[in-house]
Amino acid sequence: MQQQWTKEAILEIYNKPLMELLYEAATVHRKYHNPLEVQISTLLSIKTGGCPEDCGYCPQAARYHTDIETNDLMSVSQVKAQALRAKSNGSSRLCMGAAWRNIQNNDEFDQVLEMVKTVNELEMEVCCTLGMMTEDQANRLADAGLYAYNHNLDSSEEHYKEIISTREYGDRLKTIDNANKAGISVCSGGIIGMGESDADRCSMLEILANMSPQPKSVPINALVAVEGTPLEEQEPVPIWDMARMVATTRIVIPKAVVRLSAGRTDMSDEGQALCYMAGASSIFAGDKLLTTPNPDISEDKKLFKILGLQPKAPFVDGDQPVSNDRYKECMSTKGNVKWNRPGHKIERNEAAKARAKVARKGA
Numbered sequence: 307m308q309q310q311w312t313k314e315a316i317l318e319i320y321n322k323p324l325m326e327l328l329y330e331a332a333t334v335h336r337k338y339h340n341p342l343e344v345q346i347s348t349l350l351s352i353k354t355g356g357c358p359e360d361c362g363y364c365p366q367a368a369r370y371h372t373d374i375e376t377n378d379l380m381s382v383s384q385v386k387a388q389a390l391r392a393k394s395n396g397s398s399r400l401c402m403g404a405a406w407r408n409i410q411n412n413d414e415f416d417q418v419l420e421m422v423k424t425v426n427e428l429e430m431e432v433c434c435t436l437g438m439m440t441e442d443q444a445n446r447l448a449d450a451g452l453y454a455y456n457h458n459l460d461s462s463e464e465h466y467k468e469i470i471s472t473r474e475y476g477d478r479l480k481t482i483d484n485a486n487k488a489g490i491s492v493c494s495g496g497i498i499g500m501g502e503s504d505a506d507r508c509s510m511l512e513i514l515a516n517m518s519p520q521p522k523s524v525p526i527n528a529l530v531a532v533e534g535t536p537l538e539e540q541e542p543v544p545i546w547d548m549a550r551m552v553a554t555t556r557i558v559i560p561k562a563v564v565r566l567s568a569g570r571t572d573m574s575d576e577g578q579a580l581c582y583m584a585g586a587s588s589i590f591a592g593d594k595l596l597t598t599p600n601p602d603i604s605e606d607k608k609l610f611k612i613l614g615l616q617p618k619a620p621f622v623d624g625d626q627p628v629s630n631d632r633y634k635e636c637m638s639t640k641g642n643v644k645w646n647r648p649g650h651k652i653e654r655n656e657a658a659k660a661r662a663k664v665a666r667k668g669a
């Protein structure tokens with residue numbers, strides 16, 4: 307029977323003396339995984355910016371004043387070319403992200419389904435992060451050959467309300483449930499450094515660890531504070547907090563791939579090595595993580611060599627999906643799907659708005 311976790315028990319692990327915590331996490335890591343294998347994944351933004359949501363950390367939210375370049379949905383051939391490039395650089399997983407609130411049953415979703423089929427045929431694990439998703443949409447993605455769906459909890463339910471107000475935590479959980487029902491592997495984690503407490507971090511891990519089944523993939527991000535977003539002035543997360551968070555995740559969700567995600571450009575090689583020791587088993591490659599900076603793959607390869615790490619092959623933790631033509635059949639009527647829309651209450655970054663106004667005048 308799956309162990310049930312309480313926030314208090316997780317906090318106790320999180321607060322152990324760091325050396326003890328690392329040793330315990332490294333031991334659990336060795337029990338369930340080859341600790342010398344690290345999956346290289348590539349995160350590709352297939353549709354960038356202009357998002358109607360108000361996630362306080364995100365430069366892609368249309369309401370904030372960031373200088374990202376917005377892009378319409380990529381073509382299938384563009385995605386295929388990027389996937390091949392990622393594969394040749396050692397990536398065994400391609401995660402495609404679109405800045406959408408939720409998937410809609412329209413031509414753009416049909417195009418994403420073709421992308422999924424195409425990348426699956428390249429023998430890479432295909433993951434998508436497309437916002438909220440119904441059960442029917444999850445089934446179509448599974449039929450197209452989707453391996454995993456990413457939908458982060460971001461933080462604890464309590465702290466989530468301070469960061470995002472245009473959707474509800476319950477809808478996040480519903481989307482994760484829809485992925486599970488369709489047999490898609492769940493990828494869900496969070497971001498630290500958004501003003502949350504240690505208890506918030508452990509509360510998020512409590513929800514993830516008590517999911518049945520537990521997520522197969524858990525990204526742990528350090529906030530990249532982007533100018534123009536409400537969180538632009540947050541202090542960087544200390545590496546010790548990252549190592550604690552990775553180690554605690556490794557212990558309470560032992561079989562998952564724990565992904566050392568955003569924020570690596572601010573980490574030293576030694577800091578990243580500490581996180582690998584703590585049980586991190588994947589990184590994202592490429593010079594950008596959606597819109598924020600990321601170390602160059604040549605730097606990662608150098609560090610892999612120093613540490614004796616190897617890139618992990620695809621489909622070690624699950625079989626490659628077999629695509630079938632049912633993905634072409636939409637069971638729902640075309641058009642918008644209704645999800646909860648609570649009132650928007652995250653304060654806009656008025657200082658960034660004023661700066662943008664001045665810049666526009668000067669242009």
Ligand code: SF4
Pocket residue numbers: 357358359360361364365366367404405406407437
């Ligand atoms: S995190 Fe996703 S949903 Fe939130 S604003 Fe950014 S693109 Fe939109």
